Amino acid sequence: MRQMGVSVALATGRSDYSFAKLLENLTADPAAGLPADHIIFSTGAGIMDFPGRRLLKSFSLRPEDVRFIAQVLDSMTLDYMIHQPVPDTRSFLYCLRNNQENPDFHRRLQLYKPHAAPLSPVTLAASHGATQVLCIVPVESGHGIFHKVAASLEQFSVIKATSPLDGQSIWIEIFAPAVSKSQAVKWLAGEIGVSREQICAVGNDYNDEDLLHWAGQSFVVANSPESILARFPAVASNNEAGVS
Template identity: 45%
Template sequence: MRRLYSDGEIIRKVNLESREVDLASEVLKAYQLDFMIHRTIPDNHQFAYHRTNSSNDDFDRRLELYRRHAESLPQNSNGFGPATQLLAVVPARNGTAVLETIRNELVDFNVIQTTSPLDGKSTWIEIFPSTVSKSQTAAWLATKLQIERRHIVSVGNDYNDLDLLEWTHTSYVVANAPADLKSRFATVASNNDGGVAEAARRWLATRQQV
């Protein structure tokens, strides 16, 4: 996790420790998942990958997209070192069941569900330190900048925004968010149709009425 000022200075960084990376890797391997391990900031665009399944189109797509930053993970991944996160790619038909299984195995981690932005249906299981989440980061930043929680609004589009949406005083989701999120939070236009701008206008309008 990082927060950057305009000059690019890293003012906060949190990593998975080596032992945590080893533990999470072994769990993902035990459940025969295809996954990637991203190096620490500022090199988190670089990753090592482990493939178990011969057919995983979304995994292949992500690997091809970032091929020049990728390397194959040795069979014995112990000793990889610290990492920003692990990311497993699960075909859509298995996503929900596998997600809950991994969460139960890795209770001391923050295991986040994300819908693949590449095919729009596969599940990405992202594994972070327990202290890393959007809501915890927002709370840290709000404290640092002395902003009260009631003055904070969020806009989300997928499951990886859920903890932030639940934390902020006012929350919106865009029209292209999953249906179960739209049933819980106020909905604005899609991200391609100015949804964030609409959320800002609606929030400012409510503040003017106070």
Template identity: 40%
Template structure:
């Protein structure tokens, strides 16, 4: 691949709470903006924490994007060709060590199967009050099975997910990061109840930013020629990586103190960000 960078540009947007409005739809204004980006030759990327299966529940196959970064960067799909380009997995020793840690600390967790079947998972519940955890298990009940140690050893898994009530979030996050230095722990706010904290555990190389960088190299796009848009803590790395970044008005207060703010996800925030970026 040539080392000479092109003049092409790329837009990377989060999905839930950013491009999707509260009713899980994309506004006509934002759809029009996505289509106009194509006419300008600008690469369009959605970067989401959703699995590929979950993304298909809200995005039709003819949705006007070029790439989908899913599972927080663990996988990339060429959306136009519907082709899986990249997938990353936790390996046997990482799975065993992480499982032991989560059991030791009495956490509710899920182990997701390898891509492309990572909407299937095993779940372990401590029986403590954790309604968001129960709700997610119920939401995916057709794909969820109780965890038992006989499933180990697993040769591959996409990720772990542990869910904690808001009051336990910070100490749990700090413990996971310090105890799993060779892995990547991503914190995000629950898309289900909007208050619980989700902690996703991936290989060290997995993030929305690393996947976006992979795509930028594929098209020889300089980071300076990219736009990043997000709404939550799991978007921080892409906001830091992109040449120009914005957060929507419904983002947490501390993110709005760190990045320029555009309209909310219910008020065409995506179109607002693109307009500001192009006019710079």
């Protein structure tokens, strides 16, 4: 596509740090061969050029927003993580409220243990804001809890995603109001002079829905959730080069 003059942006739920680690695991030269001009990370909370990785735009929750969100989630006895603002998104505070098993939460906590610290009244009061607040909920109750959280925090951007770790648990991500993949792509398109009608989006999960509805033309890969497959035309799965 890029050989034909098409600009390519990869929009991911991963943080900039997680995306960089993924590239390191894929190839010895992280920038080599990745067909992208821009990376939209943390579901639209940050935008950078590529391969230079110069930060172009970022959004954060304010300190008072973080404290309010924590209060709401505590009232629901949910487990959550508060990620520091860009570019320090790898670092987070975590809160374990639910006595029920939440293996995906513990799996992620173990994965990023060097960058994690327990939440306390002192650390919450000292917060300088956050890229996002992330709740991790077992799949059995995840969809229902997502709707409750979204209704309680309607002044924020509340986005649902499937866990990339176990492929089942529901991640509920809470961002500043302006954050979403569609809003990030809209901003980027304005910067590079591309109209909405010229944009083609390919998605695979719940956190792509706003972008899929917004773009001029949209597709989903064959291994997307059934509720998304029912609304958009499908291409081959991401394991079979559906995007190419």
